[in-house]
Amino acid sequence: MNATWSRFNITSVVLGFAFLYLPIVLLIVFSFNESKLVTVWGGFSTKWYVSLFHNQGLMDATWVTARVGVISATVATVLGTLAAITLTRYTRFRGRILFSGMVFAPLVMPEVITGLSLLLLFVAVGLDRGFLTVTLAHITFTMCFVAVVVQSRLVSFDRSLEEAAMDLGAPPVKTFFHITLPVILPAIISGWMLAFTLSLDDLVIASFTSGPGATTLPMKIYSQVRLGVTPEINAACTILIAVVAVGVIIASVANKRREVQRQRDEQAAQRG
């Protein structure tokens, strides 16, 4: 089909993108606002970015978020990968369908329920709410996302690679670390990044499970906004957007490059 720029097409594209990005553009624009009033443009300034770095509360929250994100994403990746391997490989144990359903249920579980139930658990076992509990909570809810990503890669994994390694004399553990892991590593990395991102922007579950001294950035932003939106928050959000955008762009460019290189190699190989 030939893409023609009819009036209708242009209108729908403009409307669609405006719908998606207008709020974000507005936020970025007002982060450079001279005026303290959020909705009144008072000239260009970067002073809110400067004052942001002097806001100890926001900086602390950022540090907490980063640590929670890295730790929970890493643990969730290990657990999620193990779950994915078990569920794709050991297809014959009793209740497999029930188990795989149970692993993926948190994907569709309302966050409020996950948060509340975790809170109840922590209270029941007498765990003081703080850094540990919010990290545990994030591991719990991001693990299943990792499992989904890794499992989709494992389904198309050629088992004969492992058989070949064993045939050549590598015991199962060595086979896993030398063959299986390197081959599925890209999926594991994607899983980690997804888990990290989810942890980074989670507000609901963190609100339930966090305690004093472990306020995450989304919680901090939310609580400040309730006292009134300041351009400082806009600046913080703009930085967050920039970090995420850069990450996504780097990942997709690298991916695309690898793809193109691979295709070129394959064509070269076919030519002889």
Added chain:
Amino acid sequence: MKSLGSIRRDFAPWNDPNAKPYIQFDNVTKKFGDFIAVNNLSLTIFEREFFALLGASGCGKSTLLRMLAGFEEPTAGRILLDGQDLRGIPPYRRPVNMMFQSYALFPHMTVENNIAFGLKQEGMPKPDIEKRVAEMLKLVKLEQFAKRKPHQLSGGQRQRVALARSVAKRPKVLLLDEPLGALDKKLREETQFELMDLQQELGLTFVVVTHDQEEAMTMADRIAIMDKGEVMQVATPAEVYEAPTSRFVAHFVGNVNMFEGKVAERAANTTRITGATGAQIVVENGGNTAAGADIVFAIRPEKIKVSSKKPADAVNALEGEVYDVAYLGDMTVYHIRLDDGQMVRASAMNASRVSEDPLTWNDRAWVSFRPDAGVVLAR
């Protein structure tokens, strides 16, 4: 030094009653749930033999190979390699290596690391590994591709890397699972001969699984034809083709004409058969059939002569009409409908450019064959 050809010519340990079997399947059964993949199968393979397991998909040939490699354990029976029972020995401790149908090259490793993988597991010293890898690359003529990754190679090159990797450890037995299945026809034919030479050069025992009868006939010393988890016949390619022992084998390998009938008369050297439709056939090798038995007479198309007049000296001659003619260049295939309704396929080499006895559609024709041209099989 003996040439490769003469080694091959004199090689026939299966006819030597004193020869020691190298690989032995002893009443091996393998079940997957209720499905019986291999059914009480016994088979012996000799050292340095090029052995082919031939059969349609699902006949159990791959299962047999995987049991030898150690990926599956037999449900019952035992497998011996050089006198040693293989039960309970995991794949990574068996002195056999396998070349996989998908090649299973490690995508994240270069060609040389792929080949070195098995040697590293053995704990071979580094200089020795380098030497062996170089040797292997030379063997498969891939010296300049050592640093490439598998996806940078063509299909034929990948196949050769897989081969080099599987023989690098000098296994006692090399198992090949449809080794040429992924190659195009021309490359496949070349590679068949390369594989045969390689096997002779390395002096290894090869067990190859294939569904391609031409491939099996070309390469193997002996072929085991399998059906539904059982071995139907084990014999040299010529025996399988010329002296099949069952209807299934006759049908499976090559083209064949089958005449159903009864043994009318049994003499010392000749057996007279009355076809179900009345045709009288005289054969020399009646097998061990008794008079009155229901049998099938099987005869290959190229053993049947087609002519427009009845040959004067023919023992067996049947009349019919040309139903179809297919000119294939090197030969012509005729389908003749005999007057009793039976269809016969006959093929004639086009030895001269112009046929002396041209036959075309709807011509009257005679098919004739010698008494020793076919085989009598139980029905």
